[in-house]
Amino acid sequence: MTRRNLLQQTLALGASTAVSGLASTLPQEANVHTLGAAVMPKMPPVRNVVVVGAGVFGLWAALTLLRSDLRVTLVDAFGVGNIRSSSSDETRALRAGYGATEVYVSMVARSIELWKAHEEKTKRELFVQSGCLWLMGEDEKFFRQSIPALKKYNLPFDEFTPDEVTKKYPLVTGDGVRHGFFEAKAGYLLARRSCESLLEAFIAEGGEYRVSGMKGKVIRGGEVESIQLADGAVLNAEQFVFACGAWLPEIFPELLEDMIRPTRQEVFYFGVNFEDKRISKFPVWVDMTGKDLFYGIQGSGKETLASGFKIASDTRGGPFSPSTGDRMPSEEGLSAVRRFLRMRFPALSNAPLIQARVCQYENSTDGDFIIDRLPDAKNGLIIGGGSGHGFKHAPVIGEIAADILLKGKQTPKEFRIGRLVRK
Ligand SMILES: Cc1cc2nc3c(=O)[nH]c(=O)nc-3n(C[C@H](O)[C@H](O)[C@H](O)COP(=O)(O)OP(=O)(O)OC[C@H]3O[C@@H](n4cnc5c(N)ncnc54)[C@H](O)[C@@H]3O)c2cc1C
Numbered sequence: 001m002t003r004r005n006l007l008q009q010t011l012a013l014g015a016s017t018a019v020s021g022l023a024s025t026l027p028q029e030a031n032v033h034t035l036g037a038a039v040m041p042k043m044p045p046v047r048n049v050v051v052v053g054a055g056v057f058g059l060w061a062a063l064t065l066l067r068s069d070l071r072v073t074l075v076d077a078f079g080v081g082n083i084r085s086s087s088s089d090e091t092r093a094l095r096a097g098y099g100a101t102e103v104y105v106s107m108v109a110r111s112i113e114l115w116k117a118h119e120e121k122t123k124r125e126l127f128v129q130s131g132c133l134w135l136m137g138e139d140e141k142f143f144r145q146s147i148p149a150l151k152k153y154n155l156p157f158d159e160f161t162p163d164e165v166t167k168k169y170p171l172v173t174g175d176g177v178r179h180g181f182f183e184a185k186a187g188y189l190l191a192r193r194s195c196e197s198l199l200e201a202f203i204a205e206g207g208e209y210r211v212s213g214m215k216g217k218v219i220r221g222g223e224v225e226s227i228q229l230a231d232g233a234v235l236n237a238e239q240f241v242f243a244c245g246a247w248l249p250e251i252f253p254e255l256l257e258d259m260i261r262p263t264r265q266e267v268f269y270f271g272v273n274f275e276d277k278r279i280s281k282f283p284v285w286v287d288m289t290g291k292d293l294f295y296g297i298q299g300s301g302k303e304t305l306a307s308g309f310k311i312a313s314d315t316r317g318g319p320f321s322p323s324t325g326d327r328m329p330s331e332e333g334l335s336a337v338r339r340f341l342r343m344r345f346p347a348l349s350n351a352p353l354i355q356a357r358v359c360q361y362e363n364s365t366d367g368d369f370i371i372d373r374l375p376d377a378k379n380g381l382i383i384g385g386g387s388g389h390g391f392k393h394a395p396v397i398g399e400i401a402a403d404i405l406l407k408g409k410q411t412p413k414e415f416r417i418g419r420l421v422r423k
């Protein structure tokens with residue numbers, strides 16, 4: 001039986017099953033003692049943790065653990081806010097319309113509180129509560145399915161007719177719009193700035209931060225014993241968190257290669273006049289009227305002009321390597337957003353392109369996050385699979401990680417690795 005088969009079989013058996021008899025026949029790294037977070041044996045108290053990956057998931061996990069009185073070392077190969085990481089763009093939307101998946105609506109409600117608390121503490125603008133406008137065609141099911149959860153978590157919304165949409169938002173043409181919805185508590189996060197401020201808080205509160213890539217790990221006796229860094233350091237800890245975004249499948253190929261698939265995504269920024277109130281008061285928007293979903297962020301906060309009017313398509317691009325993928329945006333991508341701009345925002349048709357980026361979604365196979373213990377090392381926690389919507393949720397992901405590591409809580413079922421194993 002190969003190591004991959006064993007891991008997959010183990011996970012398919014369910015998080016609470018123990019494998020016996022096989023472990024001694026496997027190479028050291030594959031010793032499987034416990035499976036998932038469901039039946040953790042009594043853990044010794046955790047005193048020190050190493051978090052690998054300082055994207056928004058690793059940062060919030062590291063800060064939350066640090067605030068739980070642990071010694072935390074945070075490591076990143078390229079540094080916080082590095083251009084290859086998914087967390088490094090100017091802005092990320094925060095919206096609660098999530099169709100029928102209530103778990104994310106509840107996470108958004110809590111995340112808003114935590115982002116605002118962090119913003120308050122740092123005295124820097126990080127969250128611009130511009131609201132979020134949903135433009136829907138005939139089929140408005142996706143938003144409508146969110147409504148019970150929006151009500152439950154006190155996230156108010158308005159519904160507009162197409163005429164009301166164009167009257168209220170003169171920047172928009174009504175082509176194809178049959179329904180409009182507006183989420184008042186939504187908005188956007190200044191992404192790279194948020195990551196930098198999380199790192200500042202982490203260091204100020206006593207965390208240790210190192211810029212060096214993890215080159216290897218020793219898993220022995222069902223535990224991660226240590227990791228080795230490119231700079232030669234060997235880090236030991238009681239617990240390890242691996243929050244390496246799109247790199248996770250490279251780091252755990254047997255386990256995650258089929259479960260997290262990075263795709264190439266292009267984002268374009270257009271130069272606009274922020275003095276124009278139609279633009280500066282425009283909310284985050286999601287357009288679901290056509291075959292492709294487009295979304296964008298106008299980018300003018302109280303003290304920040306986040307590099308122009310952002311537009312991107314949510315359609316998954318081709319497979320992409322976060323380490324070696326070329327980051328030159330394509331002509332086709334630009335033409336597609338220009339076409340969209342002309343159709344939906346004609347006043348911005350001639351706006352100059354001022355910035356374009358290629359980033360990667362780290363898609364799990366079902367689009368839900370992965371927050372779970374390594375099947376072959378009970379003191380190793382994976383956090384990833386942000387799948388193009390993870391940024392906003394990072395504060396709650398940090399809380400979930402701390403609950404699993406410190407309180408022995410179960411991983412929420414939506415985020416267990418076992419769900420992704422092909423039966
Ligand atoms: C184009 C685009 C648009 C998006 N829009 C939104 C949005 O509007 N709203 C939203 O909520 N979310 C959005 N997302 C998703 C969100 O940005 C991601 O889910 C989130 O940033 C993932 O964070 P992460 O920490 O898992 O990964 P990353 O930010 O990629 O961080 C991983 C880190 O791990 C480090 N690392 C990797 N390997 C190693 C190693 N061996 N040793 C040490 N360090 C290592 C990397 O250097 C990197 O810094 C979008 C994503 C993209 C790409």
